[in-house]
Each structure stands twice: as structure tokens, then as C-alpha cells.
Amino acid sequence: MNVVAPFEGIGASLRRKEDSRFLQGHGNYVDDMDRPGQVCAWILRSPHAHALLRSVDVAVARAMPGVVGVFTGADTQAAGLGGIPCGWQIHNKDGSPMAEPPHPVLAHERVRHVGDPVALVIAETRAQARDAAEAINVDYETLEPSVTMAQALRPGATPIHEGVAGNLCYDWHIGDKAIVDAAFAAAQKVVGLDLTNNRLVPNAMEPRAAVGEFDRYSGDYTLYTTSQNPHVIRLLMSAHVLKLPESKVRVVAPDVGGGFGSKIYHYAEEALVCWGSAQVKRPVKWVADRTEAFMSDAHGRDHVSRAEFAFDAQGKILALRVATQANMGAYLSTFAPCVPTYLYATLLAGCYATPVIYAEVKAVFTNTVPVDAYRGAGRPEATYLLERLMDVSARELGIDRVELRRRNFIAVDAFPYQTPVALQYDSGDYQTTLAAGLETADWDGFETRRAEAARRGKLRGIGISTYVEACGIAPSAVVGSLGARAGLYEVGTIRVHPTGSVTVLTGAHSHGQGHETTFAQLVADKLGVPTAQVDIVHGDTAKVPFGMGTYGSRSMAVGGSAMMKAMDKIIAKGKRIAAHLMEASVEDIEFDRGTFRVAGTDKTKALVDISVAAYVPHNYPIDEIEPGLEETAFYDPKNFTYPGGCHIAEVEIDTDTGHVAMVNFTAVDDVGRVINPMIVEGQVQGGVAQGIGQALMEACLYDDQGQLVSGSMMDYAMPRAEDIAPVSVATHVTLCTHNPLGVKGCGEVGAIGSPPAVINAVVDALRDYGVRHLDMPATAPKIFAIIQGGQKLAAE
């Protein structure tokens, strides 16, 4: 019998299975781990942005109460610890590899940003470790810091790394400059724009934490860490930093309270607690406080760009030319080099049929916290650039901004569509998501609302953004050719237990995404097992065979596809067992949601009959098939996936103060097949909230000495519920053509599509004030200055 009631399969808005334990306060986070004999670590961090370490005197600290170990960069160097590796190598225009300076786990000879780890102090309690850290006497000789990219690139700037000339990590490009320049020369109209993409602090709710446990009898290390990808951490840390066989290291990433990218990377503290544990022969716990999170979690965005469209007389885009400077911070974080190149410049076609594109990207070292992928990673920067330039162009061409987009969209029948910047989009329907967005947002009724707002003394504006992004990362061979030092497949194991319940082992990691629910839905849908009997195991290298983790909206597209492949293997084996049990030939066995049937007959076996037979093989084709019902699959995607859509923001500006209030937000996204509409809605809303934060509030600011001015929640403005408009979320589906689920991804679209929609709305609200462009965040004083001056802010 095929009974799955109520329907829990693909498309059901199933409540999240994991929420019961989270909402009752019984999640199991790293800081909840207390290992027998555990001691605590405190990291002494540099108060200077740039300084030579003349000496680090730990004698007093070592003698402090409770202290069991104090270690400096000299110690980790002497012990032969490697530096933090970078996972991606970009090549310069001339073909030479990027500059890749060492990134020691503890600063050695020099500190390069405020927060750079200087010493590891381990004591019985956290307070004792901190007391001892305060007793360390560091003799710093301060150097001139390069806080901004402009400062770092200025001739004569103090080099941040020896041997890195001009503080330039790489100077990369894509496209044919001569062809693009020629297109510009022949253009009817050129529209240019200078813009920045503001630096952000990720601020996951749970700060990073790590517990390292060395077993001196077995020589095994266990690391409990707040990671989005425990296998990757194990690989990077064991191979590059600790120089251990991977088999000696287990990495566990239990419940993790948000990541947004910031918990992808291998951080020094992970290696330090492991190594430190071996030194002091006790488990070592480190938990960041919020202040440390601000100055040690990789930041996001931070681009400065010049962009130009060349148009023909009809408003068709002839070419795009972009020059971008991307801040890497003081060291290369794990993914950093690929963000402004292969996650950004390759997206510069957007959803437009731009025939030729040339982009050059300079990646720059500065005396700031390393910058890496943050929700959307490169794609929000590309989208913001394109969608701001689109609006400015529409105005300057005298063409309606919606019409200009329509005219340039890649047509629905043009897929697969090869862009001029390497990517090939498999599917999409930009006209339809646009039309749905305009309708939902009542775009046509806007002027009435604007007039009504004006009567209340408010300036109302509406803004649109149409976007495409590339996620579901990524085909290994492709990314390998682009400089990735890893494959980007995913792994799934389906373990059908004797009584028919299922355990799934997945290399994806859930830190808010709801995998325990959506992955179970795949099993319910395909194998007909109720979700209550499906358990998802993730985040433990000792349990899950392998995995590349969760980022780049890859969990369903790549991780889910691996599960589908593994389930195909289960079904194939199940058919052979069923054929044996029902004395039919394998070719005649059909399978549908839990039931094996001899085609055209009423002879059936349930999945549980098969699993019992597989584990109790009394009547079993033992010569032909192994007992057991467990299969593992690695899935390597054939292409990226390409979600796209239309975001529309509506704002009201208080002319007295300049405060921008979000009054409406509409998102119509094509995320491919929707597994759980409720979770998709939540993911989009969360992403939009972050996008609104970036557009209106968030600004990571350093002073000229490299001190992080917005270094706490007192000064770094995160959006609250009251700052987010009601977000209406709808989907219009075109299926991904190359993965078994047809899914594209929904984790990042909200943060990618929304910032330009918001800024376009703000600029629209200010249409009578002569504003061509304003940089994010659109804070009240900035807007007020525009209103007051009525002045033009933009360059040119």
C-alpha cells in the first residue's frame, strides 16, 4: 500500500522538524559541549592595524593563577604549524599566479589588522585565561596602516606583506578588452557610474566557537566547531596547518546558529584549540564574544567599481565595461580570491543579452579583517552594479526603467544561453517574473500612492531589480580550471534500516536552512517513508563519508541531488531483491513511493519487506547481491544553477529627518522546483532582510588608524523587524535542466536581488532632488543632506 498521508513530499509546506528542539532551547551548539577535563582559551589580539611585533613577553602570564599554557607565534612557528591555506588561486592578466602571502595561525613578527591573533592563553577558566592575556607584554612598533584600498594602492604605501608589491593580490580580467572598447567607440550612448558596495559584518547569531580535544593515547584529534563544512575544515587543517593524516582528525559541526558564509572558512582558532589541546593534554574550548566576532569573522563585500554600458539608438545594450577594486583585508581567507572574480565578474551579464563584456578586478590587501563570501558572495555586488546602472541608464536614455530591462532581457526561448563571461544559463523566464512582480507590487498604481504620501509630507519611491545569480556550486572540473583547489560535488548516503526507517548522511550542513525537514521530504517523496522515520545526519566527519558543506545555495541542488542518486541505487537494489521475492524478472519491477510492484499485476512488496529481506537474508539472492540496504552517491553538478527574478521595493522618506522607511517589498523568484514553500519563503525573507540591512543601515567602518569604529552592536546598525517591510514572496518556476530535482536554490536570492531594488526606490523617491546615485547604506543623515541641499551627489 502506498500511504503517505498527509502529503509530506516535494512541495509540502512541512513544519520544520528541527524547530522543536531549537524552540525549546535544546539545540546542541559548540558552547554546549563540555569535555571532561576541559580548559578554556583566550586569544590575545592585536590592538593595532599594522605593527611589528618586537617582543611578546609571556613570563608573567605563564605564572598567573589557573594558567596551563601560553603560546605565541614563535611557538607555533617552532612547532612547524603551517599557515591558514587559501582554497582558490586566481591568475593575473599576465598569467602569473596571485600573491599568496603566509597567513600564520598566530601573528609572527608582524600584526596586520586589529584583531590579528597574537597569543593563545589556556587556563582553567575563561576569566583566568583572559586575565593572563592581559598580563602579556607585547612591544609593538606601529607601522603606517593602509586602511582603504586607495591607501594600500598609493605609491609608497607601506607593504603589508613582504614581497607583495603595491599591496596587490592580483590584477585579473575577463573578456576581450579590444572588442569591448570597439563596441563602446561605436555606441550611440554611453552611461557610466561609480559605485561602492559597502563592507558588511556577517553577525551570525551564534558567535564562532571551537573545542579541540587531543587523545594522547590514540593520537586522535576531535574538533567541535561552528562550521558550515566540517569535512573541508578537516582537510584544510589536517593537511596544511597541523600536518596530520586526515584519518587522525574528526571534525564535528553540531547545531550552528547561522553562518551566512562567515563559518565556511578555516580559522586560526580551530587549529589553535587542537594544537593547544595536544600541548596541554586537555580539551580546550574557545568561544568568541561579539567583540571578537566583529574583528575576526571574515567580513563581506567591500568593492569599489566603475561601470559603463554602451547602448545603441534603441536602448539595446551593446557592451559592458567594469573596473573593480576588491578588498581582501589583511590575509586571504579560504574563498576570498574567487568572490570578486568567478562569483562576480562571471555574473555581469545578469539577465541581459549583453553581447560583449570586459571586466578587470584588482584585489587589494589592506590592514583590515579578511573579507570573504557573505550571503550571495559576488553576485550581490554584480547585481547591485548592473541594476543601479540600469536605472541610471534608463533615466539618461529617456526610456522607462521597466521597458529598458524588458528590451534587454535574455529571451525565454534563448536557453541554454551562453553569456560572454563564461557561464551558460540553463533556464529562466525573466519576462514572467518581472510581470508577476509588477502585478503583485501594483507598480502601475504607484503614482497614486506617491501622491497620497506627499499629502502626508513623505517622499515615496519605488524601485525594481531584475537579477540572475549562479549557485548550486559547482561543477568540479569547471571550478578547477578557474583556480579552485577543491572539487565541489556533494555526498549523500541513504541507510535504509531493517525495519524500513531511513538515516540520511549528508555532506551538506544545516545552520538554519532546515535540512532536517527538506531532505526528509525528498526521502518521503521518493521512497515513501514518512518524514518522522527519516533522520538526517550531518556535520560529523566520523559519521558522514565526505562532503563539501553548505554555501552558495548548494545544499539542495548538489546535496539533494546526491541523495537522489543514492536513492536511485537503493531502488535499483531493492528491485533486484523484490524480483527475487516475487519471482519476477528485475525488468518487470516498478517502484513508486515505497511500493515495488510486478508490472501489470497486483503483486507488490513494500520497502520494509525489502529492507527486512536485505538485513535478514534467509530467502535472498545472496550469490548475486550483498545483504544490507545502504548506498552512497557522490554528485558532481554539470553546471551552476541560475535562479533569477524580480524584486520591487517601496520606501517612504521622512523629509524632516531623512529616515527611509520600507513600506513594501515584493519578491518573485525563480528558484527552480520548490521542495518546501514555507522554507523557501523564510529563506527569501531572511535574505531580503539582510539586503535591506545592507541598503539602508549596515556599514562596517574603520577610522584612519584602522580601528574598527563600528565594532559593536552599539555602532553597527543591524536591521530589526521594524526596519523590514512586509515581504511578499512568490515563486515562478522554470526547472533547472541538469539536476535530478530541477532545483536551483533559494538561500541567497533575497540578499542578491534586494539591495539595488531598495536603492533604486530611494533614488526614485528623491527624483525631484537631482540625485543620480547614492552609495549604500542610505542612512538618514545622508538622505537628509540630499534633501536639504537638493544637490547632486553623483560623480560626473
Added chain:
Amino acid sequence: MYDFTYHKPTSVADAVALLAADPDAKPISGGHTLLPALKHRLNKPSALIDLSGIAELKGIKREGDAIVIGGMTRHADVATSAEVKAAIPVLAYMATVIGDTQVRNRGTIGGSVANNDPAADYPAAVLGLGATIITSKRRIAADEFFLGMFTTALEEGELLTGVSFPIPEKAGYAKMRNPASRYVMAGALVSKGPMGVRVAINGAGPCVFRQAAMEAALSSNWSADAVAAIKQDADGLNADIHGSAEYRAHLVTVMAKRAVINAG
């Protein structure tokens, strides 16, 4: 946090005695300012004298033409007090816009007023309503109480035990929130009553202050238009990443105008 000893006295007299005996001891009320400072190790008191066990410091009562609020009274209690809502609705309203629910359930009027954070809300009510500060040894007029940034007339070991607010004829409050901390960027409390016409400005300067020109204007013409024309001098106002002194000066006028409208 550094180590400290902890005392929980049950009377003001005991608390004062503990403070007198140890000059490095500090009182703690809601702890929503003091605890973050301790966690950041910005403060190293030898002992904390927890005032939350002192019953006489809690509560709201009407005494003649005034509402007297005990120092240990939490913002949430002021926000929901029928007594306050009836007599001085602006005070109840102000309490609803301090921080968030968690903050209002811990933070106290005594802690807030004694701390005199330039960006705090309550100092504007104390000064703008012409309240009297009641301490463990005296009564201090609002005009003599707020001396400068984080500085008040309280002496070493002197406890703020309550605040007596004269009931105004009308009063209104408006503030612009700091987008990050949600404290006050610039705010104004305007009132008319037994203490005359008063305009107190918070958030904008290093310390809450009275806006004399606005008071004069409102005295002769109680209307939003009367203050709308008055410009605040930007000299000496706060400037930071959230707004320049000039912007704050402008906000002072806007908030004063809105406060008058809110006063009705």
C-alpha cells in the same frame, strides 16, 4: 568580567553602609549598563551592591500633585502603570520606547538617571518635567542634577532612591533613534505645568539640556510652529558615524516640533 564580591542588602540604610565601607563598591540596579561594561572589563568594582532586594526602592505612587517612582522600578513597570498613564502619559510612553522588551524588563529608572548617558531617554523626562531627584540623603532639583556626560550631582556612596515628577498640564516627547544602538540620536521633551514651560533635549549633546529659546517661544505661543522656527546651535553637540553635530542640531528642532504635536 573581573572578580567582585556581591552583596544584596534589603534596606537603603544597609546599602549605603556597604557603599560607605568600600569606596570601590558600586550599586547595581538592572545591570543593563553596568554588566556590559563589566563584561568588557571597562570597569573593575571591588563589590556590587545589588539594589534589587530593597523593597522600599520599588514602586510607583501618587503623592499630591506628583508621581513618585522608586529607583528600582523597571521601565516595563512605568510603561504599564495605570497611575503613570493617567497622570503623566508622556512618561509611560517614554518607557515603552526605551530599548526593547528585555531591556525594559531589567533596566530601572534609578540606574538610568544615575548613569546619565547622554543618549538615554529618562534624563529628558526628569529635566523636561522639572522632577526632583530623591536620594539616600537629600532632594535635588532636576536643574541641579545633570552635570555633564555620565556625571550627576550624586556624591560617592549616595543612592538615588526615587524620582518625583510633578504632574504637568501637558507634555510630549519625540526622539530619533540611533539606528544601531536604538538609544537617542536627538530627542525633546516639552512640558507645560507647575514647573513652567520646559524643553529638555537629550541625545544631541554630551548631556541633557534645556533649550531656552524654545521655552521662551512656547511660553508665548504653545504651538509646533513656535519651535519650528528656532534653530539649535550645533556648537558642542555630539558628532559621530551616525550623524554630524549639524544634523543633530537640525533634529533638535524637528523633535521639539513633534514633541509639541505629541503633547496635544
